Amino acid sequence: MSYQQFYQGFLSANTHNQHYACHSHYFWPDCTRDAMLQYWDDSAKYVDHKWGYFFETLVPQLQTKISDILNTSAPQQIVFAPNTHELLYRIMSCFDSTKPFKVVSTDSEFHSFQRQASRLQEEGSIELITVPTQPFATFSERFKAAIAQHNPELVFFSQVFFNSGYVVSDVNDIVNSVKNDDTLVVIDGYHGFMAKPTDLSAIAHRAFYLAGSYKYAQAGEGACFAHVPTGCTLRPAYTGWFAEFGDLDKPRQIDGKAAVQYSQDGMRFAGATMDFTALYRLRAVLNMFEENNISIDTVNNYVMQMQQHFLEQLSAQQHPMLNASNLVVEDASERGHFLTFELESADITQQLSAALKEQGILTDSRGNRLRFGFGLYHTKDYMDLSAISGL
Structure with a gap:
């Protein structure tokens, strides 16, 4: 072909x-051009009711397709945003902002993480432990050793490093090496998703996975997502009205006051109003792959x-x-x-x-x-x- x-x-x-x-x-x-026109037509057709239509059709369709690609068996844990930085910061907002927390990462992370982490370190909000990726032959062992030594609140690393192209082949081993159940693990999968075969089945309950469509998913900017670990009950402080879509968790009180409720699935990490054109493009690309057995x-x-x-x-x-x-x-x-x-x-x-x-x-x-x-x-x-x- x-x-x-x-x-x-x-x-x-x-x-x-x-x-x-x-x-x-x-x-x-080429199918993405037709998808953009379809978005316009659907917006004209549904107007004020388009959000309900999107969340009843487009979103679950994409969740299923992405879950299948990553083999998570948990499509309801996929949540969308215009960029991965928004999702990253929403994850980081789950920590207590009144005291610094430890982060173990690498010297080869993309700017969406590296710039934000450097700024937070600058103001004393985090303690950043950076592990060199080279030499590659010993990276995994050195990274796991740093995790064990520092017992961080957050572990962040890439599936494929953007500045070298090196593929971390033992992602599962790294994730499973994190013994503290309270430590959040985030994998930047942007250079892996739709490029390298990826199977998250063994760690879908444990790790966040961030990716999007600007690169190998071929649908351009504006369509990013996170796989949220199954069973996650975190309450991000950086939250938007999309996080109320679906079944909500049980009402609770904090200090005698009614607390904000969240969706019981991955949508608890959702933000707010965004342009869904990119999601239409992404659906068109994934449909093209499926129709042509790619x-x-x-x-x-x-x-x-x-x-x-x-x-x-x-x-x-x-x-x-x-x-x-x-x-x-x-x-x-x-x-x-x-x-x-x-x-x-x-x-x-x-x-x-x-x-x-x-x-x-x-x-x-x-x-x-x-x-x-x-x-x-x-x-x-x-x-x-x-x-x-x-x-």
Whole structure:
């Protein structure tokens, strides 16, 4: 099957470019355009009643599909938000704000966590313990050791690290190493969801999982979600009216006053009014996958083949910097859906990225690391790296 048939709109708009940044912004399939129009039509049809319609149809449909992809068997524990930062902060708002709490994380977390955690540490709200991800061979053991040593209130780590592409293969072992039942465990799955086969069945009762559609789910910005651990009864202080959808927990009193009630499922972590256009797009993409029998295994196998072909073509160019010796993650079995090359400096990296862009080869950089991402719209014929030899 030629997967390019699903992406004609974005491919036609980029005929003079080779796009290797789908780890950042994946091309949208054509079905997402129709989905946006459907959102308009449904909004016009239901007007004031659209929220009820969305929560009776769209939301449970997406919950089921995402739960199936992650194998949680708990679709009711999926909650949506416009971005993962909102969900992260809602989780963090469950802690007592009058005293600092400990957080064990890594030096390779995306800005939605790293910036927020750094700011909270700056004002003394948290004590942040940061574990280096490299060397990768010992990361898991060092991370589990830090958890055991510090007994934190929060553990936060990525399934796939955004600045290297390294895949944490023993996510379950890390989660199960957290012996304190009161410790919250949060997995940033943004570079894993819809890219690497993921099975949360063994830890669905224990860990939060954050992801969204901007990258490999291919539906653009605005559709993020969290899997909330089954049986969770936390009461986030940062809360919105969506958290009252569904059956509410039993009325209670705090200091003699009636307490705010929450939905008894994952919706207890919901926020407030948001644009559901992105959720329409996400549903369209997931329907497209289902209708064409495209599994995450299929996607992963295809993308890794494209990575290998790219590396073979790149080797032929004999570039002094873009070569296998500068790959951050050499073993393909430990690599996500993008290649990361570590260069001498951030300036050199930016200069090379700009030179590639002038040749119509679009990628991105993080400090002194240059990243090339791959997706279903890549083919062997799509890749023309001949210009690289002259850079």
